[in-house]
Amino acid sequence: MARSLTILGATGSIGRSTAEVVLAHRDEFHVEAVVGGSNVQALADKAKSLGARFAALADEGANAELKDALAGTGIGCGAGRSAVLEAVDRPSDIVLAAISGTAGLEPTHAALKPGRRIALANKESLVCAGTAFMADARRRGVEVVPVDSEHNALDHALTAGHNRNVEKAVITASGGPFRTWPRERIAAAGAREASAHPIWSMGSKINIDSATLMNKGLELIEAHHLFGLEAERLDVLVHPEAIIHGLVQWTDGALTAGLALPDMKVPIANAMRGAERIPMNLPRLDLAAIGRLTFERADELRFPCLALARAALKAGGAAPTILNAANEIAVEAYMAGHIGFYAISEIVEEVCSSFSGTGNAPATVAEALAVDGEARDRARRLVPGKRL
Ligand SMILES: NC(=O)c1ccc[n+]([C@@H]2O[C@H](COP(=O)([O-])OP(=O)(O)OC[C@H]3O[C@@H](n4cnc5c(N)ncnc54)[C@H](OP(=O)(O)O)[C@@H]3O)[C@@H](O)[C@H]2O)c1
Numbered sequence: 001m002a003r004s005l006t007i008l009g010a011t012g013s014i015g016r017s018t019a020e021v022v023l024a025h026r027d028e029f030h031v032e033a034v035v036g037g038s039n040v041q042a043l044a045d046k047a048k049s050l051g052a053r054f055a056a057l058a059d060e061g062a063n064a065e066l067k068d069a070l071a072g073t074g075i076g077c078g079a080g081r082s083a084v085l086e087a088v089d090r091p092s093d094i095v096l097a098a099i100s101g102t103a104g105l106e107p108t109h110a111a112l113k114p115g116r117r118i119a120l121a122n123k124e125s126l127v128c129a130g131t132a133f134m135a136d137a138r139r140r141g142v143e144v145v146p147v148d149s150e151h152n153a154l155d156h157a158l159t160a161g162h163n164r165n166v167e168k169a170v171i172t173a174s175g176g177p178f179r180t181w182p183r184e185r186i187a188a189a190g191a192r193e194a195s196a197h198p199i200w201s202m203g204s205k206i207n208i209d210s211a212t213l214m215n216k217g218l219e220l221i222e223a224h225h226l227f228g229l230e231a232e233r234l235d236v237l238v239h240p241e242a243i244i245h246g247l248v249q250w251t252d253g254a255l256t257a258g259l260a261l262p263d264m265k266v267p268i269a270n271a272m273r274g275a276e277r278i279p280m281n282l283p284r285l286d287l288a289a290i291g292r293l294t295f296e297r298a299d300e301l302r303f304p305c306l307a308l309a310r311a312a313l314k315a316g317g318a319a320p321t322i323l324n325a326a327n328e329i330a331v332e333a334y335m336a337g338h339i340g341f342y343a344i345s346e347i348v349e350e351v352c353s354s355f356s357g358t359g360n361a362p363a364t365v366a367e368a369l370a371v372d373g374e375a376r377d378r379a380r381r382l383v384p385g386k387r388l
Pocket of ligand 1: 201
């Protein structure tokens with residue numbers, strides 16, 4: 001029987017890949033609702049091509065335009081916070097959560113309803129409010145399945161043994177566009193160069209996070225919340241070919257790895273469907289043709305954001321919430337051309353150290369958002385000349 005699906009962030013990179021999976025498997029899924037940020041035409045097109053019943057945009061001012069774009073289709077629609085929450089509230093078996101940034105936290109958290117599966121791409125939900133989010137998911141009987149290719153690979157690799165026998169869980173990093181660049185050249189690079197990811201085609205914020213390696217740091221924090229592994233049992237390995245996505249090293253020294261060609265449709269389909277895999281008509285991994293897989297350690301001197309994220313994970317409490325908020329403001333400022341590449345890590349570091357002690361982890365999403373707001377204000381004050 002077809003399962004109903006709601007897609008948050010339907011117009012983005014993950015949203016578009018999800019739509020491809022759905023359109024190739026119409027008998028498996030029917031789309032209840034689609035949610036976007038502000039792009040009216042892209043959302044209306046997605047709603048129509050997927051046969052969604054409801055479409056919601058976060059941008060309140062887009063209501064009339066969205067209504068016009070969907071006139072005569074029979075698809076219900078709305079704009080603004082309440083419309084987004086209405087979309088999330090509609091009956092669906094699966095919610096694919098792929099809004100970018102902390103903007104995804106409130107709707108993704110509201111999607112935690114008993115019996116549902118959350119296919120989670122929005123890692124910032126867990127970085128900002130992981131303790132509260134996962135506690136609420138457990139309490140409400142919601143299965144949270146990672147879409148991130150690294151965590152999806154770990155999710156499978158971890159089924160090969162007991163959690164207590166995990167010595168280390170390792171997520172791989174392609175290394176981003178600046179992997180081989182010297183520090184001086186990276187320092188002068190603009191957002192266009194930082195966005196030229198060698199492997200993945202992604203949204204603008206995660207592109208910059210991949211160039212700074214903050215994305216790997218956010219993923220370590222995400223892994224901590226998903227798998228209950230402490231900082232000491234989590235690591236990063238640079239693997240430019242992006243074929244191995246996650247590895248588990250067991251206490252007897254053996255390793256279990258998750259491999260796939262780098263195509264987000266594979267973990268998306270898996271996160272939506274589970275152990276009973278969907279046959280996917282995609283190219284197969286030909287290891288003999290690839291011939292060689294290579295690995296390096298991450299260089300935290302050229303990529304200080306990774307060290308900052310590791311420190312926040314180790315510190316615990318509200319440190320990841322603060323790190324994530326400061327990073328979002330700094331990345332926005334970098335993309336707008338207000339600051340240079342290394343000012344991202346400098347702003348994050350200064351905001352993190354401006355909080356005296358990080359206390360307990362926020363116990364509720366509201367608490368997390370209050371800390372997030374304060375950290376954003378402090379980060380904005382460090383962006384020279386401009387109000388963001
Ligand atoms: N791309 C990847 O390969 C990849 C891999 C793993 C994990 N992820 C994670 O998945 C998430 C999405 O990444 P992405 O690359 O797909 O980003 P993206 O291409 O920038 O897409 C972001 C989506 O979120 C929507 N959106 C933005 N602000 C919103 C708001 N306030 N309310 C509702 N919707 C809003 C956008 O709508 P508009 O189009 O209207 O702006 C768009 O649909 C991120 O958390 C990222 O870390 C991505």
